[in-house]
Amino acid sequence: MDIQLTDEDKAFIDERVRTGTYRSAAAVVEAGLRSLRELEAEQAELRALIRAGDEDLAACRYTEYESAEALAESIIARGRALGRL
Incomplete structure (x- = not known):
């Protein structure tokens, strides 16, 4: 699969890797996809x-x-009855 990224997206990914937030560009993309799946759910x-x-x-x-x-x-x-308050 070939994915084209804007310069802004590339810089965003590079910054996350440079600061150690993620170990690789693939890890940044995986985190983004995981977030997207959670959002859609x-x-x-x-x-x-x-x-x-x-x-x-x-x-x-x-x-x-x-x-x-x-x-x-x-x-x-109702909250009290359910033990939530």
Whole structure:
């Protein structure tokens, strides 16, 4: 595989290797790809949560609150019930 990099990208990689952050240019690229995979997995998870939320709204599966304070109290109570607060 032949990959063309801009001078700016080459300088970025060279700097990471020069400072010892990474042992080689390949290690910098591998780290970048790993980060991209993680980002794409997070985005897929968020898309799934948004779809689920949209489906809940369409099916009228939601709770209305009288105020922001009431919503906050509900969130805090659920957090306590789950042992997270």
